[in-house]
Each structure stands twice: as C-alpha cells, then as structure tokens.
Amino acid sequence: MNTSAHGAGQSASFQGIAGAPDSRGHFGIFGGRYVGETLMPALLELEAAYTTMSPQPAFQQELRELLQHYAGRPTPLFAARRLSAKIGGAMIYLKREDLAHTGAHKINNTLGQVLLARWMGKQKVIAETGAGQHGVATATAAALFGMECRIFMGEEDIRRQAANVQRMRLLGAEVESVSSGTGTLKDAMNEAMRYWVGAVRDTFYVIGSVAGPHPYPKMVRDFQRVIGDEAREQILAAEGRLPEMLVACVGGGSNAMGLFYPFLEDPVEIVGAEAAGLGISTGKHAATLGAGTVGVLHGSKSYVLQDEHGQIQEAHSISAGLDYPGVGPEHSYLKESMRARYEAVTDQQALHAFHELCAMEGIIPALESSHALAQAMIEAARRPARDILMVCLSGRGDKDLGIVSEHMKALP
Amino acid sequence: MNRIKNTFETLRRKGEKALVGFVSAGDPSVETSLEIIEAMCREGLDILELGVPFSDPTADGPVIQRSSGRALQAGAYLETVLEMTRKIRHKTDIPIVLFSYYNPILAYGAARFYGDAVAAGADGALVVDLPPEESEEMTSQWVGKDLNLIRLVAPTTPPDRMSAVAEGASGFLYLVSMTGVTGSGGLDLKEISQVTETLRERCHGMPICVGFGISTPEQVRAIGALADGIVVGSAFERIIESHLNDPQVAGKVGDAVRALKDATR
Numbered sequence: 001m002n003t004s005a006h007g008a009g010q011s012a013s014f015q016g017i018a019g020a021p022d023s024r025g026h027f028g029i030f031g032g033r034y035v036g037e038t039l040m041p042a043l044l045e046l047e048a049a050y051t052t053m054s055p056q057p058a059f060q061q062e063l064r065e066l067l068q069h070y071a072g073r074p075t076p077l078f079a080a081r082r083l084s085a086k087i088g089g090a091m092i093y094l095k096r097e098d099l100a101h102t103g104a105h106k107i108n109n110t111l112g113q114v115l116l117a118r119w120m121g122k123q124k125v126i127a128e129t130g131a132g133q134h135g136v137a138t139a140t141a142a143a144l145f146g147m148e149c150r151i152f153m154g155e156e157d158i159r160r161q162a163a164n165v166q167r168m169r170l171l172g173a174e175v176e177s178v179s180s181g182t183g184t185l186k187d188a189m190n191e192a193m194r195y196w197v198g199a200v201r202d203t204f205y206v207i208g209s210v211a212g213p214h215p216y217p218k219m220v221r222d223f224q225r226v227i228g229d230e231a232r233e234q235i236l237a238a239e240g241r242l243p244e245m246l247v248a249c250v251g252g253g254s255n256a257m258g259l260f261y262p263f264l265e266d267p268v269e270i271v272g273a274e275a276a277g278l279g280i281s282t283g284k285h286a287a288t289l290g291a292g293t294v295g296v297l298h299g300s301k302s303y304v305l306q307d308e309h310g311q312i313q314e315a316h317s318i319s320a321g322l323d324y325p326g327v328g329p330e331h332s333y334l335k336e337s338m339r340a341r342y343e344a345v346t347d348q349q350a351l352h353a354f355h356e357l358c359a360m361e362g363i364i365p366a367l368e369s370s371h372a373l374a375q376a377m378i379e380a381a382r383r384p385a386r387d388i389l390m391v392c393l394s395g396r397g398d399k400d401l402g403i404v405s406e407h408m409k410a411l412p
Numbered sequence: 413m414n415r416i417k418n419t420f421e422t423l424r425r426k427g428e429k430a431l432v433g434f435v436s437a438g439d440p441s442v443e444t445s446l447e448i449i450e451a452m453c454r455e456g457l458d459i460l461e462l463g464v465p466f467s468d469p470t471a472d473g474p475v476i477q478r479s480s481g482r483a484l485q486a487g488a489y490l491e492t493v494l495e496m497t498r499k500i501r502h503k504t505d506i507p508i509v510l511f512s513y514y515n516p517i518l519a520y521g522a523a524r525f526y527g528d529a530v531a532a533g534a535d536g537a538l539v540v541d542l543p544p545e546e547s548e549e550m551t552s553q554w555v556g557k558d559l560n561l562i563r564l565v566a567p568t569t570p571p572d573r574m575s576a577v578a579e580g581a582s583g584f585l586y587l588v589s590m591t592g593v594t595g596s597g598g599l600d601l602k603e604i605s606q607v608t609e610t611l612r613e614r615c616h617g618m619p620i621c622v623g624f625g626i627s628t629p630e631q632v633r634a635i636g637a638l639a640d641g642i643v644v645g646s647a648f649e650r651i652i653e654s655h656l657n658d659p660q661v662a663g664k665v666g667d668a669v670r671a672l673k674d675a676t677r
Contacts, residue, residue: 032546033545034514034543035541035543036470037543037566038471038566194470197591197593294518295518297515298470304515306515309490309520310466310515310518311489311516
C-alpha cells in the first residue's frame with residue numbers, strides 16, 4: 001500500500017475543511033444550538049465574548065503564560081522505541097498530555113475557559129465530568145483564579161474514579177453526585193445543564209469536550225489545538241517531516257480534535273478510536289460514530305446512540321471518559337466527509353494496550369488513552385518501519401489503578 | 413378551525429384566564445393517563461399540553477424527569493402519544509399542544525410528525541430545545557399551517573430577541589416564569605410582571621401564558637392578573653406520582669384542576 005500517495009489524495013480533496021463551523025456553529029449538517037430559550041442569550045453572550053476577547057493579545061499572552069508556567073507546556077513528544085520494535089511496524093510517537101498539570105489534556109481547555117470566564121466577570125464556574133479529569137482540571141483552574149466551583153459527576157463514576165473525587169474536593173470544588181440514568185457522563189451533563197438554566201446569570205459553564213451547543217465545540221477545539229500545534233512542530237524538528245498517521249481516542253472527542261485539527265488539510269491519515277466496550281454486537285459499547293445515528297443530544301446535532309424512537313441509549317465502556325452516547329459534532333463532520341476514520345476498541349484490547357505501555361515504556365496510561373494506543377498498535381503493525389504514527393497519550397492512568405486491578409483479579 | 417385562538421377569544425369574552433395543563437403522556441400507563449386527561453378536561457382545563465416523554469429531559473426538574481421515565485417504561489413513544497391525541501380528540505374539543513424535545517421528532521421525521529399530528533387532532537407543538545435559530549429545519553418540512561408553533565420566552569431573553577422569537581411563533585407565547593427547570597420554587601411576581609409587560613409590546617397581540625413553578629390557586633390568581641394563561645405541570649405530576657396505584661388518581665388530578673381553574677375566573 002502506498003500510504004503517502006493515499007495521504008496526498010486526502011489532502012487535495014480536503015482543502016477548506018478546517019474552516020468549519022459556519023457563523024451559526026454548523027459543521028455541515030452537524031453542530032448548531034439546540035437548547036431551551038433560557039440558555040440562548042447566555043450562549044450568544046459567550047460566543048460574543050469568545051470572539052472578541054480570546055483573540056486579544058493580552059488574553060493570548062495570559063493563556064500562553066499559564067500553559068507554559070502552570071500547566072507545563074509544551075508537553076514532550078516521545079518516541080516509543082521499545083513498543084514500536086516489539087510490534088515490528090511503524091514508529092509510534094506519543095504526545096505526552098499525561099505530563100500536563102493535573103495529568104491530562106483537559107487543563108488546556110479549562111485554563112482557556114476559566115480565563116474567559118474571568119474576563120467576562122463571572123465568579124462561579126460549573127462543569128460535568130466523566131472520568132473526573134475534566135472536573136479536576138476545572139477545579140484546578142477555579143482554585144487558581146479564586147472562583148467558586150461546582151462539579152457534576154455520575155454516581156457510578158464517583159465510585160470508579162474515587163481518587164479524582166478526592167482531588168476535586170481538596171481543590172475546593174463541590175462535587176454533586178448525579179444518580180439519574182446510569183450515573184455516568186451523560187447524566188452528569190444533563191444535570192449540569194439543568195443547574196446552569198437556574199444559575200445562568202452569574203455562572204459560566206465549562207464544558208469539557210468538543211460537544212454541547214455552539215460555541216463550545218469550536219471553542220474547546222481552539223483551546224485544545226495546542227496539542228496538535230506543538231506535535232506538528234515537534235515531529236518536524238525530530239523527523240523533518242509530517243507523520244503518516246494520527247491516532248487519538250474519542251469519547252466526546254476533545255483530545256482528538258486538539259491533535260487532529262492542525263493537520264486537517266495535510267496529507268496525514270486520521271484515525272479516531274472509540275470504545276467498543278464488551279463488543280459492538282453485545283450492545284454494551286460507546287461507539288457512537290461506528291454504531292450510532294444522527295440525532296440531537298446536549299445542544300448539538302451529531303451522531304448519538306439512540307433507539308428508533310429517538311430515545312438516547314446507555315453507553316458502556318471500562319473507561320469513564322469514553323462512556324458517553326454522544327460525540328462532538330466536528331467528529332461527525334470528519335466522518336461524513338471521510339476526512340477521518342473511526343474504529344472501535346474493546347475494553348479487553350484497551351487493557352492489553354495499557355499493560356503493554358506500562359511494561360515496554362514505563363508509562364502508565366489512562367484507560368481512555370489506552371484505546372488510542374490499542375488502535376495505534378494495530379495500525380502500526382500494518383505499516384513499514386519508515387512510517388511515523390503519532391498517538392495522543394491524553395492522560396495518565398493513576399486514576400484507573402482500582403479498575404485495572406479489579407480486572408486483573410477477575411482474570412482466570 | 414383554530415381551537416387555540418377560539419379558546420382565548422371565548423375566555424376573553426368571559427373574563428377568564430386560560431388554565432393550561434401539562435402531563436407526560438403515558439404516565440403512569442397509557443390507559444390511566446387517558447383517564448387523567450379526561451378528568452382534567454371535565455374539570456375545566458382550557459388547553460392541554462401533552463408531554464412527549466424523552467430519555468434526557470434537560471429542561472425539566474426531578475418531578476417531570478421521573479414522570480417522563482415512568483411514561484417511557486409504559487412505552488409512550490411519540491407514535492403512542494399521537495395515538496393518545498387521536499383518542500382525546502374523539503372525546504373533546506380542547507386545544508392540544510404537543511410538548512416535546514427535538515430528538516424524538518427528528519427520529520420520527522419532521523414532515524411525518526406534522527402530518528400525523530394534524531391528522532390526530534393536535535393544534536400546536538412546542539419543541540423546548542429548538543430555538544428560532546434552528547427551528548427552520550423542522551418547520552420547513554411542515555406543509556400547511558394547521559399546527560401552531562408555540563415558542564418559549566425566558567426571563568433572560570432580551571427585548572429585541574423577544575420580537576424575533578414572537579415573529580415565527582403562533583397560537584400563544586409561553587413565558588418561562590424564572591431562570592430554572594420545571595418545578596423549581598421561587599416565583600418573583602415583580603419580575604414576571606415586568607417581563608410580561610415588555611413582551612406584551614413585542615408579541616403582536618399574541619396571548620401570553622406563564623409557566624414553571626406555579627402550583628397553587630393563589631399563584632394562579634396572581635399570575636392571572638398579568639397574563640392570558642397559566643401553565644401548570646409539575647403540580648399535576650406530583651399528584652400522579654403520589655397516587656401511582658390509587659384507582660382514584662384521575663379524580664385527584666381533576667380536583668386539582670378544578671381548584672386551579674376556579675382561580676382563573
């Protein structure tokens with residue numbers, strides 16, 4: 001297979017794809033603003049503030065300094081030589097978002113949004129969280145700026161991500177347990193939106209993914225693109241050329257959009273790894289792009305897991321951060337336009353990749369990121385050693401030790 | 413025939429305000445729900461808002477979340493709600509507004525929804541998470557003018573946006589009484605009075621109904637002095653929830669309707 005020719009072909013037909021969304025937040029047929037009237041004025045206010053404040057040099061400088069001196073950017077790009085050699089295919093580079101402050105890429109976005117909240121004069125922030133990484137990152141930024149912070153988290157996620165709950169509380173955040181539905185990310189987001197409706201006048205909602213109503217998908221992508229911008233510079237410095245392929249995990253899809261976005265118009269193949277849970281055929285999965293249909297959830301139109309009546313279905317993944325029946329609208333757009341390919345990785349495959357990275361490179365990855373790794377290992381094995389494959393290692397796995405050891409005990 | 417318009421005209425002549433009642437269709441079962449609705453109509457309800465149950469009702473408080481959940485357990489999907497609409501229409505001329513989130517309509521198909529809703533005898537639709545910015549994708553598939561598009565106005569809606577919201581709406585405007593989800597407490601009559609006045613100047617004479625957090629005859633009387641109609645939902649759902657296995661549940665909801673309706677006269 002001549003991969004570079006394939007890549008070049010992609011590039012020729014994808015000029016302009018990075019120009020989305022349009023002024024009303026539409027990525028093709030996806031995106032938009034599907035919210036009750038109470039929130040519309042707040043979204044319009046946020047959009048206006050984001051559009052006018054964030055490009056200002058003073059804002060950009062403040063954010064750049066925070067990312068550098070507080071969050072620890074740039075994060076390294078690391079050549080995983082032993083893992084790559086064991087697979088015997090393409091060279092795998094890891095973009096080490098796990099080394100960012102708070103242990104995941106989420107801090108890039110929360111520093112941006114909380115800074116914007118402060119510029120807008122808001123004193124209170126709220127957020128939803130799944131694995132707890134976004135909750136911790138929001139609580140961190142709120143503590144840094146001395147703002148009040150309330151985090152909505154599903155009861156099941158509180159159980160399986162107890163360490164992050166404790167971190168949020170130490171950082172001064174109120175953690176609200178959400179018991180509706182399956183007590184996971186979707187339900188946390190429902191509850192955060194309900195709370196926001198009541199508190200919209202003085203409260204800024206920090207959404208953690210490239211999901212939600214416009215302008216969130218665009219804004220979060222813009223705050224996360226620092227991942228891809230750095231990775232691009234770093235790979236050019238290390239190898240003198242662009243990689244053949246990018247791989248990132250996709251729940252809502254923020255680390256993936258962050259890595260992918262600066263490469264959208266380049267001859268680089270793009271692969272997203274969704275959670276196949278126990279396997280797509282079991283119905284217990286979170287492969288929204290792979291097995292879902294177009295619908296409206298949490299304020300935007302995108303692929304969702306739903307039944308034929310338009311009722312949202314429950315997702316399943318070993319990874320709390322991917323356990324979500326929706327996905328950011330830009331990913332739906334990249335799928336529809338065939339700019340990106342989305343594959344599904346099972347709980348077992350992710351666990352295998354988790355252990356491989358621990359053993360081969362001395363890095364304990366988050367279970368979310370382990371999905372990307374598992375897919376990257378499959379892709380790398382199919383490619384020659386001269387090819388370069390870049391993986392977003394979106395977070396570190398300390399939070400997952402409990403789940404992983406439960407699964408190790410369950411092994412025969 | 414426009415039942416919504418006729419109802420407001422008749423009430424105006426009688427010097428009454430409209431009591432608009434919301435229930436989740438199919439809560440706790442399709443059969444009981446129909447009995448409840450029949451009792452509500454009998455006891456003087458002026459307009460029925462029939463809630464289409466949705467798995468993720470982000471604009472609703474816990475009471476309607478639970479009622480929506482029970483109705484889904486009972487299988488009350490949009491198709492069933494339309495069938496219920498047809499049965500209600502056989503028995504009464506009350507205006508029926510289908511109150512839904514957008515996703516069930518999107519899955520059903522907006523054109524098919526319009527046709528089937530009109531055929532079943534519905535008079536209006538209110539799609540809570542479809543603001544004017546996005547509503548054309550639905551209404552452009554509505555062939556005809558037999559279904560009023562009811563829209564929400566919130567206390568956060570700035571005056572010039574009120575005009576834009578009113579522009580594409582028909583039937584009546586649903587003014588949300590507070591920033592919050594359904595069933596919240598803390599009505600602020602002064603604020604409602606101000607917002608109603610501001611909206612009045614921008615809604616081209618369309619009737620204004622106020623809802624969210626209204627449950628007692630005293631509140632109905634107070635809001636009735638300001639608006640053309642009062643919407644009550646969670647209060648009825650609370651009665652249903654506390655009488656789930658009670659054969660008298662329809663009568664109990666009917667009693668509540670009568671007490672609230674008396675306060676509109």
